[in-house]
Amino acid sequence: MKTAEATALSYAIEPQADADLPAVEAILDLAFGPDRHQKTAYRLRDNVEPVQALSLVARQDGKVLGTLRFWPILIRRAGAADVPALMLGPIAVLPELKGRGIGISLMREGLARAQALGHRIVILVGDYPYYSRVGFQHTEHGRFIMPGWVDLDRLLALELVSGALEGISGHIVSVAKTFK
């Protein structure tokens, strides 16, 4: 008898459809719990739509197995123009399918699409040992200031264009607040 681990998992990484949203929210509830909206990252997501072209799902036979979205953010600099960037996440897969490569596949596809669309900088709050697998680096403490408490060892950044982060620092702010 084949075990789940021995069974090849075939799925496609595809754009998220509107009809996927309930399944996406259910996976996020399972992964992070219903209190996830209290996290600092959500201060940057409130009243802002995710980047539609970068909202991806892992799908097998119509079923959503995993989700990845990116939010637009701004790096607000003292005495200089805001720098647009992306915040990666949330990312989650169905608990029973963790460790099968879905998360890395979602990120590789999402980051490739982001780069193709001309995005230059991606930041996230997460575990360095995992996200370094797709190139994320630690940021110097104090270089980027989030709109709430975060563990600074988990504040990571990635250049999609070589040199894009050079000399860049500031407050990470919501795109929504720009117009208030």
Ligand SMILES: CC(C)(COP(=O)(O)OP(=O)(O)OC[C@H]1O[C@@H](n2cnc3c(N)ncnc32)[C@H](O)[C@@H]1OP(=O)(O)O)[C@@H](O)C(=O)NCCC(=O)NCCS
């Ligand atoms: C984090 C998550 C999206 C990873 O997706 P996944 O499909 O399980 O991961 P992958 O199969 O692509 O990668 C698995 C590998 O990454 C490692 N890994 C997974 N999460 C990790 C973490 N947080 N820190 C370090 N390593 C991690 C696994 O140990 C595994 O290592 P191996 O290849 O040496 O066996 C998934 O586990 C998940 O949904 N977790 C709950 C939600 C969550 O924590 N999201 C991230 C918030 S920052």
